[in-house]
Amino acid sequence: RTVYVNGDYLPEDQARVSIFDRAFLMADGVYEVTSVLGGKLIDFDGHLKRLDRSLGELEIRNPLSADDWLAIHRELVTVNEITDGMIYLQVTRGAPGDRDFAWPDPETCPPTVVLFTQSKPGLAESPAAKVGMKVISIEDLRWGRRDIKTVQLLYPSMGKMMAKKAGCDDAWLVEDGFVTEGTSNNTYIVKGNSIITRELSHDILHGITRAAVLRFAREAQMEVIERPFTIAEAQDADEAFITSASAFVMPVVEIDGAVLGDGKPGKVAARMREIYLDEMRKAAI
Numbered sequence: 001r002t003v004y005v006n007g008d009y010l011p012e013d014q015a016r017v018s019i020f021d022r023a024f025l026m027a028d029g030v031y032e033v034t035s036v037l038g039g040k041l042i043d044f045d046g047h048l049k050r051l052d053r054s055l056g057e058l059e060i061r062n063p064l065s066a067d068d069w070l071a072i073h074r075e076l077v078t079v080n081e082i083t084d085g086m087i088y089l090q091v092t093r094g095a096p097g098d099r100d101f102a103w104p105d106p107e108t109c110p111p112t113v114v115l116f117t118q119s120k121p122g123l124a125e126s127p128a129a130k131v132g133m134k135v136i137s138i139e140d141l142r143w144g145r146r147d148i149k150t151v152q153l154l155y156p157s158m159g160k161m162m163a164k165k166a167g168c169d170d171a172w173l174v175e176d177g178f179v180t181e182g183t184s185n186n187t188y189i190v191k192g193n194s195i196i197t198r199e200l201s202h203d204i205l206h207g208i209t210r211a212a213v214l215r216f217a218r219e220a221q222m223e224v225i226e227r228p229f230t231i232a233e234a235q236d237a238d239e240a241f242i243t244s245a246s247a248f249v250m251p252v253v254e255i256d257g258a259v260l261g262d263g264k265p266g267k268v269a270a271r272m273r274e275i276y277l278d279e280m281r282k283a284a285i
């Protein structure tokens, strides 16, 4: 596999970053994951805009132009022959000579840029979408700026392992009695003709998929209500689902052991998944 590191395309076993890189020492970096379907990038503009926002919040300079980012993504898709899969990109504050809590001078410490691909044949035909996910709930112990897409993913990773040990697929994070989001996705419940999802704030990642799905839901005459909900309300809902750039729309059929409805993926989730995939394939670049 060919990867990109700071201007070079290299075989993955020749790619190197410094042990002083601030992402390695301090999780001082941000990332994006763009899905590839049929060799094309899904919602690429959305990812670039969020990358800019994450970098801006951390005062890291975006080292590349939108055209450069697009060219690198396309080159990796081509050389690695990705039909369905994903592209991971990471920008860090770089690698100063010493470890220091204070940020280095950006003039002498340029950001580190890394991109790689993962091939996932049949990504959009996931059998999981036909079965639905089981989730557990756990306390949300992450930091207070979840709107910045940092590489600080230890707690989400622990949450995922807690879910696995419980025989489930993911964990929903709960703060002050209300669901914030999943370990790596935004969360929704459905009641009648309404889709309910937590409003945007520093508490959750502003999902690119969330923005698209809510737009399509409104266009399909569904009512969208942006407010927090509890686990008890979710267990009592008609349906539940999650969204993310790599899972698209995925139904949830069980929450903390409580089966939703008949235990099968809901109609609204299935419909939103279909609309999302159709529309986003059409708009892919």
Ligand code: PMP
Pocket: 181, 182, 183, 184, 185, 186, 204, 205, 206, 207, 208, 209, 210, 243, 244, 245, 246
């Ligand atoms: N919340 C969290 C915590 C995430 O890690 C992700 C995945 N990046 C999402 C939500 C979904 O965001 P997106 O739709 O942009 O992938």
